[in-house]
Amino acid sequence: MKRITHPEQLITWKNRLLERHAPGKKTVVISSGTCGQASGSLQIIEAFKKELEKRNLKDEINLKMTGCHGFCEMEPNVLILPNGVFYKNLKTEDVPQIIEETLLNGKVISSLCYASPKSDEIISDCEAIPFYQKQKRLLTADNVRLDPTSIDDYIICNGYQALAKVFFNMTGEEVVEEIKKSGLRGRGGGGFLTGLKWELCRKEDGEPKYIICNADEGDPGAYMDRSLLEGNPHSVLEGMIIGAYAIGAAEGYIYVRMEYPLAVKHVTRALAEARTYGFLGKAILGSEFEFDIHIVQGAGAFVSGEETSLMASIEGRRAFPRQRPPFPAQSGLWGKPTNINNVETWANVPLIINKGADWYAGIGTKKSKGTKIFSLVGKINNTGLVEVPMGITLREIIYDIGGGIKDGKKFKAVQTGGPSGGCIPADQIDLPIDYDSLTKAGSIMGSGGMIVMDEDTCMVDIARYFLEFTQEESCGKCVPCRVGTRQMVDILTRICRGEGKEDDIGKLEELARTVKAASLCGLGQTAPNPVLTTIRYFRDEYEVHIKEKSCPALACKDLIVYDIDPKKCVGCLLCKKSCPAEAISGERKKVHIIDQEKCTKCGTCLDVCPPKIRAVSKYTGKKMDKILKKRQAKRDNP
Amino acid sequence: MKKILKDFSRNQKEVVPILHRVQTEYGYIPPESLPEIAEHLKISESEIYGILTFYKAFSLVPRGKNIVTVCMGTACHVRGGPQILDEMERDLEIKSGRTTADGNFTLESVNCLGCCAIGPVVVVNGKYYSHISVQKVGKLLKEYKST
Ligand SMILES: Cc1cc2nc3c(=O)[nH]c(=O)nc-3n(C[C@H](O)[C@H](O)[C@H](O)COP(=O)(O)O)c2cc1C
Ligand code: FES
Numbered sequence: 001m002k003r004i005t006h007p008e009q010l011i012t013w014k015n016r017l018l019e020r021h022a023p024g025k026k027t028v029v030i031s032s033g034t035c036g037q038a039s040g041s042l043q044i045i046e047a048f049k050k051e052l053e054k055r056n057l058k059d060e061i062n063l064k065m066t067g068c069h070g071f072c073e074m075e076p077n078v079l080i081l082p083n084g085v086f087y088k089n090l091k092t093e094d095v096p097q098i099i100e101e102t103l104l105n106g107k108v109i110s111s112l113c114y115a116s117p118k119s120d121e122i123i124s125d126c127e128a129i130p131f132y133q134k135q136k137r138l139l140t141a142d143n144v145r146l147d148p149t150s151i152d153d154y155i156i157c158n159g160y161q162a163l164a165k166v167f168f169n170m171t172g173e174e175v176v177e178e179i180k181k182s183g184l185r186g187r188g189g190g191g192f193l194t195g196l197k198w199e200l201c202r203k204e205d206g207e208p209k210y211i212i213c214n215a216d217e218g219d220p221g222a223y224m225d226r227s228l229l230e231g232n233p234h235s236v237l238e239g240m241i242i243g244a245y246a247i248g249a250a251e252g253y254i255y256v257r258m259e260y261p262l263a264v265k266h267v268t269r270a271l272a273e274a275r276t277y278g279f280l281g282k283a284i285l286g287s288e289f290e291f292d293i294h295i296v297q298g299a300g301a302f303v304s305g306e307e308t309s310l311m312a313s314i315e316g317r318r319a320f321p322r323q324r325p326p327f328p329a330q331s332g333l334w335g336k337p338t339n340i341n342n343v344e345t346w347a348n349v350p351l352i353i354n355k356g357a358d359w360y361a362g363i364g365t366k367k368s369k370g371t372k373i374f375s376l377v378g379k380i381n382n383t384g385l386v387e388v389p390m391g392i393t394l395r396e397i398i399y400d401i402g403g404g405i406k407d408g409k410k411f412k413a414v415q416t417g418g419p420s421g422g423c424i425p426a427d428q429i430d431l432p433i434d435y436d437s438l439t440k441a442g443s444i445m446g447s448g449g450m451i452v453m454d455e456d457t458c459m460v461d462i463a464r465y466f467l468e469f470t471q472e473e474s475c476g477k478c479v480p481c482r483v484g485t486r487q488m489v490d491i492l493t494r495i496c497r498g499e500g501k502e503d504d505i506g507k508l509e510e511l512a513r514t515v516k517a518a519s520l521c522g523l524g525q526t527a528p529n530p531v532l533t534t535i536r537y538f539r540d541e542y543e544v545h546i547k548e549k550s551c552p553a554l555a556c557k558d559l560i561v562y563d564i565d566p567k568k569c570v571g572c573l574l575c576k577k578s579c580p581a582e583a584i585s586g587e588r589k590k591v592h593i594i595d596q597e598k599c600t601k602c603g604t605c606l607d608v609c610p611p612k613i614r615a616v617s618k619y620t621g622k623k624m625d626k627i628l629k630k631r632q633a634k635r636d637n638p
Numbered sequence: 639m640k641k642i643l644k645d646f647s648r649n650q651k652e653v654v655p656i657l658h659r660v661q662t663e664y665g666y667i668p669p670e671s672l673p674e675i676a677e678h679l680k681i682s683e684s685e686i687y688g689i690l691t692f693y694k695a696f697s698l699v700p701r702g703k704n705i706v707t708v709c710m711g712t713a714c715h716v717r718g719g720p721q722i723l724d725e726m727e728r729d730l731e732i733k734s735g736r737t738t739a740d741g742n743f744t745l746e747s748v749n750c751l752g753c754c755a756i757g758p759v760v761v762v763n764g765k766y767y768s769h770i771s772v773q774k775v776g777k778l779l780k781e782y783k784s785t
Contacts, residue, residue: 035755072753261764296651299696451754462715580725600724604772
């Protein structure tokens with residue numbers, strides 16, 4: 001392939017690719033992002049390769065390895081084209097049958113299909129699965145269509161058309177206007193208007209200008225940026241090149257967290273291919289515009305996702321944040337005007353240019369436009385990445401798309417916005433999800449993590465978890481954040497241990513106010529949010545921990561015991577054999593007993609005790625004291 | 639070291655990439671490599687020391703033959719991540735962040751591996767294990783104990 005130097009050449013090339021590409025051809029599409037590979041997708045691919053070879057079907061049936069399709073709970077999974085059959089949780093043994101029955105004879109194997117957890121109805125057609133039905137997959141649509149290591153696949157999916165349109169039909173100013181008009185807001189957390197940010201940087205005089213793609217994705221529980229970079233890296237690159245043209249930047253950086261090796265691999269390859277095709281480097285698309293992108297890997301520091309820290313990190317310094325203003329647009333990388341956006345923000349850009357700002361602004365709510373990708377994880381049936389229009393209700397996400405709570409448990413809360421966010425309680429289930437409604441509920445949109453919690457999750461423990469997280473990740477530069485979060489962690493740890501004091505809630509609220517007001521960067525300013533929202537919505541849970549020394553969710557290790565009911569135990573040895581701490585004694589057909597001294601409270605005995613018997617229970621508070629006394633009496637007086 | 643440094647320019651922005659390369663090559667950052675890196679980039683040794691201790695990725699002591707990383711992210715937390723780490727610590731008889739006396743294992747935790755849908759997640763030497771339970775820990779570690 002030679003360089004593409006004109007938009008018409010891009011069209012010609014796309015048409016040539018389309019000719020070679022037989023659309024009706026039987027194809028097995030394998031979801032193979034990091035999560036797919038962790039679930040065994042590579043072995044499935046190998047099995048298909050071998051089997052197709054054995055049967056001499058290599059020319060008849062295509063194998064396509066793509067990025068993540070989003071339905072991660074069902075991995076490894078495949079999509080069979082052209083009929084759109086979806087098979088889930090595959091094992092290598094299933095492969096010959098799929099080839100024989102589905103690919104060769106057109107029959108659906110119902111045992112491999114998705115079954116509705118409510119009605120057991122078998123749904124073979126991928127698009128008919130409720131998980132996909134209510135989604136609006138715009139950014140993630142091509143993840144099932146393209147091999148992320150092939151720029152040609154991206155071109156077939158209309159890739160780099162937006163770039164061509166911008167370069168030959170629009171001025172930089174017009175591009176900025178278009179993005180402004182679309183109403184796109186940053187997907188990295190703050191929700192600042194992207195077009196406005198570009199305009200500020202464009203108007204600055206300094207040279208050279210830089211642009212940055214923030215792929216540090218520090219929020220635990222969120223992985224949409226990984227999925228985009230792994231599954232469709234060129235869409236992010238195209239967005240960046242358009243941004244560079246609009247702003248007048250000469251160089252770009254993608255800052256990827258080190259925990260994402262596959263994303264780094266795919267982006268590195270995409271950059272090389274884009275250079276070969278003339279989309280990066282000198283004379284892009286035959287124009288006078290020159291721009292290139294470098295990839296930089298993080299080194300495991302949460303604070304480096306904050307924009308000023310991130311720039312310090314790229315410059316080869318410790319990732320300390322600094323006071324703003326000056327904003328990056330005025331003084332960013334090496335003191336030059338810099339525009340920084342999140343991965344998902346950049347990926348929206350080609351879409352807006354291709355389909356127009358008006359079309360884009362028609363999706364979503366008044367002040368939050370377009371779609372948002374959420375990672376729906378935790379105690380929910382259909383975990384995965386979901387892309388939905390802004391303004392969809394929490395109920396639709398959790399029940400229609402997510403299929404409800406795991407194991408028939410009760411929905412308690414959903415955590416959004418990571419360590420800067422908060423917990424939204426079950427009674428706000430009809431909340432429409434957009435930037436402003438989430439903020440009003442005490443949380444934030446953040447990067448899009450949605451961690452679903454059920455009755456077994458303790459909200460005080462969650463608050464402690466997040467404060468421990470921010471405490472650990474606090475860079476230590478400013479005192480309120482460093483010391484304040486430490487004190488908050490100490491109090492929360494005490495409460496979880498049953499050593500809470502009357503005035504602890506008040507103290508927490510006071511510390512929260514100070515840390516919020518006096519911290520230097522967003523990390524400290526938002527760190528108290530998980531505590532404040534849990535106090536706001538779950539104050540009674542704090543009070544029970546403090547006053548009754550008990551954990552209603554039966555989660556805080558120091559406040560619970562596991563116990564075997566002698567009336568129910570049949571002496572099957574299952575729990576005894578699986579207890580890793582060897583804390584259970586008893587013989588076959590005799591009642592088993594847990595040695596509380598040795599018990600590590602890992603919960604294995606409860607998990608393995610057969611559902612028909614259910615001899616193992618957890619206790620807290622007064623009930624716990626009663627059970628312990630009863631067992632002690634039995635031992636003293638057998 | 640000379641060979642590694644040849645691949646990098648002398649701009650300070652190369653410091654983290656150099657440290658990553660050194661750690662990949664040696665498994666840790668040998669303290670004796672610091673003067674050479676400092677000389678190459680024309681910055682002080684103490685500055686490099688400050689940078690490498692700031693970032694969690696880098697280790698100044700040799701690490702174990704097998705690196706076990708347990709996810710402590712929110713999604714894994716609500717599905718039992720802490721119990722997995724507890725069990726790992728108990729089984730290997732070391733605290734997280736440490737290396738066993740025989741040098742066979744280093745146990746580490748991480749904030750999130752981006753596989754939140756299939757948690758709890760554990761990674762051993764770059765290989766991902768999903769849906770880990772306390773029960774599976776012993777068997778998983780055994781695989782690597784014999785090697
Ligand atoms: C502590 C902290 C961590 C952050 N981590 C990230 C991150 O991992 N990814 C990200 O895109 N933005 C992160 N941000 C937000 C960035 O500072 C910045 O606002 C964002 O990259 C701007 O891009 P956007 O306008 O496209 O959202 C973080 C902010 C703070 C305060
Ligand atoms: S929370 Fe464990 S992989 Fe994300």
